[in-house]
Amino acid sequence: MVTALKERTTMDVTAPSHHNDRLESILSVNNLQIFYGEKRAVNGISMEIEKNSVTALIGPSGCGKSTFLRSINRMNDLIPGSYAKGEIIYEGLNILAEDINVTALRKEIGMVFQKPNPFPKSIYENITHALKFAGIKKKSKLDEIVEESLRNAALWDEVKDRLHSSAYSLSGGQQQRLCIARTIAMKPNVILLDEPASALDPISNAKVEDLIVDLKKDYSIVIVTHNMQQASRISDKTAFFLNGDLIEYDRTEKIFTNPSVEKTEEYISGRFG
Amino acid sequence: MFMNTRSNFDESLKELKSLQLKMADEAETAIKNAMLSLLNQDIELANKVINNDNIIDDLEYEIHEKALMLIAMQSPVAKDLRRLHVALRVSSEVERLGDIAVNIAKSVVHIGDEKHLKELIDIPRMMEMALEMLTEAITAFYAEDPALAKKCAEKDDQVDKMFGELVKELLTYIPQNPDFTNQIIQLAFVCRFIERIADHSTNIAENVVYLETGKRFNLNK
Numbered sequence: 001m002v003t004a005l006k007e008r009t010t011m012d013v014t015a016p017s018h019h020n021d022r023l024e025s026i027l028s029v030n031n032l033q034i035f036y037g038e039k040r041a042v043n044g045i046s047m048e049i050e051k052n053s054v055t056a057l058i059g060p061s062g063c064g065k066s067t068f069l070r071s072i073n074r075m076n077d078l079i080p081g082s083y084a085k086g087e088i089i090y091e092g093l094n095i096l097a098e099d100i101n102v103t104a105l106r107k108e109i110g111m112v113f114q115k116p117n118p119f120p121k122s123i124y125e126n127i128t129h130a131l132k133f134a135g136i137k138k139k140s141k142l143d144e145i146v147e148e149s150l151r152n153a154a155l156w157d158e159v160k161d162r163l164h165s166s167a168y169s170l171s172g173g174q175q176q177r178l179c180i181a182r183t184i185a186m187k188p189n190v191i192l193l194d195e196p197a198s199a200l201d202p203i204s205n206a207k208v209e210d211l212i213v214d215l216k217k218d219y220s221i222v223i224v225t226h227n228m229q230q231a232s233r234i235s236d237k238t239a240f241f242l243n244g245d246l247i248e249y250d251r252t253e254k255i256f257t258n259p260s261v262e263k264t265e266e267y268i269s270g271r272f273g
Numbered sequence: 274m275f276m277n278t279r280s281n282f283d284e285s286l287k288e289l290k291s292l293q294l295k296m297a298d299e300a301e302t303a304i305k306n307a308m309l310s311l312l313n314q315d316i317e318l319a320n321k322v323i324n325n326d327n328i329i330d331d332l333e334y335e336i337h338e339k340a341l342m343l344i345a346m347q348s349p350v351a352k353d354l355r356r357l358h359v360a361l362r363v364s365s366e367v368e369r370l371g372d373i374a375v376n377i378a379k380s381v382v383h384i385g386d387e388k389h390l391k392e393l394i395d396i397p398r399m400m401e402m403a404l405e406m407l408t409e410a411i412t413a414f415y416a417e418d419p420a421l422a423k424k425c426a427e428k429d430d431q432v433d434k435m436f437g438e439l440v441k442e443l444l445t446y447i448p449q450n451p452d453f454t455n456q457i458i459q460l461a462f463v464c465r466f467i468e469r470i471a472d473h474s475t476n477i478a479e480n481v482v483y484l485e486t487g488k489r490f491n492l493n494k
Contacts, residue, residue: 229348256350258487269353270279 026051026190026220027072032086032096034067034076041067044086045246047239049190054212054221056231056252059241060267068241069192069224073109074102090190107134110183114195116175118167118182123150123159126167126178127185134186145185152218153181154211173204180211184219191215193223197230209234228268232256240264282347289339289360290415293367296332297411300367303329303374304407304470308400310381311463312393319378329371336364355487359480363414366473366480370407373466373473380459380466390446390453396463399435402428403467406474414477419485422478426492432471439464 027049034042042064049055057065076082087094095105118126127146150156155177167178197205212234225231231238239249248264259265266272303322310319340360349357409425443461447454475492482490
């Protein structure tokens with residue numbers, strides 16, 4: 001599976017597997033720098049992202065956290081003038097390398113955005129669209145994946161009787177869970193979430209948060225959030241970014257009870273930002 | 274570089290701290306008055322201490338209400354959260370100090386105007402040491418000074434030692450002075466109450482260290 005990531009490599013890499021020990025890394029970031037033209041948005045950060053855990057990225061606007069998140073599945077490639085130095089090692093490969101197959105990478109490292117962005121299609125087709133593109137055509141297989149993905153996204157019971165209705169008929173919270181279902185239908189290893197609950201009402205927000213915690217048994221999750229309480233409720237580790245630097249990265253419990261760096265304390269307790 | 278974005282919350286924390294200091298001041302005064310009432314056999318002052326305890330109880334209630342409200346409304350984390358946790362714990366310690374003043378005052382009432390068997394010398398000395406600890410604990414709390422807090426707690430052993438010796442001595446008087454049994458027992462109780470003042474002061478000191486470092490220390494070993 002992973003060899004498809006690199007079009008011109010013969011490197012033999014063992015296929016990724018789920019359910020590994022918490023402390024094992026899924027991503028190793030080494031001296032990552034990200035530029036938008038002349039401007040450097042991320043200043044050489046290094047960190048390990050743990051497998052089957054939720055990693056929260058926090059920090060004030062413009063601190064580089066979303067830029068970093070987007071670099072993990074090469075979304076920054078879409079921004080003219082943007083480029084990265086350093087490494088993000090995934091399954092033994094530097095995913096920043098030019099010869100990485102970005103489409104294959106995004107199958108393994110999926111992303112959910114701030115605003116729910118379902119396709120203007122039915123609920124069913126929102127899930128099957130990419131699957132068909134990936135070559136899965138058999139109706140029974142598609143049905144099976146649709147049900148499994150919607151169940152895993154805690155949406156099945158709410159939509160099972162109207163799978164062929166427009167995705168736009170769903171509430172904002174349901175649309176966001178559909179986007180998560182669409183992402184997990186591709187069986188990624190890593191899910192990137194960019195403020196996934198910021199546009200949702202409190203009940204939908206709570207459902208999405210519960211879902212994220214449930215999903216970590218099967219996926220490694222990295223989430224950008226401006227909501228400190230959300231980071232503290234759902235994440236295992238928290239990384240605090242400021243002005244493009246990684247200021248502190250530790251167990252979430254430590255960050256929110258007794259951080260080691262004064263700037264982290266000031267930020268999480270709302271003294272600036 | 275960054276403006277303080279939580280001035281209202283900071284203002285509320287300041288108000289909470291002044292309430293805590295007011296409560297500590299009330300408790301300290303109550304203990305001093307209880308001791309004066311013992312030395313001077315001043316029943317009126319002892320009754321005043323007993324009747325005024327509700328002021329301290331009310332302050333504890335007010336502090337708990339404010340701290341819980343801030344926890345609910347302000348989502349405190351890290352030192353802010355510890356500060357509110359410590360406000361709850363320290364106010365409970367201070368409330369117990371108020372109760373100790375009442376207990377001493379009740380012993381004074383029990384002894385009444387019966388002439389003291391012998392002049393009270395060691396009990397005031399022990400009280401002086403316990404009060405010194407209390408003052409240091411409160412000062413450390415006010416200044417958020419863990420070094421002073423630790424210094425305060427170091428004296429606890431001396432108070433404990435003095436308590437053991439004094440009670441032992443007091444009990445030896447009973448066989449020769451059976452008519453004074455009630456007074457001797459009450460004075461032994463007072464020694465126990467003073468020893469508890471030192472313990473509560475140490476607990477306050479431990480909370481100061483926790484507030485500053487986020488780590489629990491048992492200073493009472």
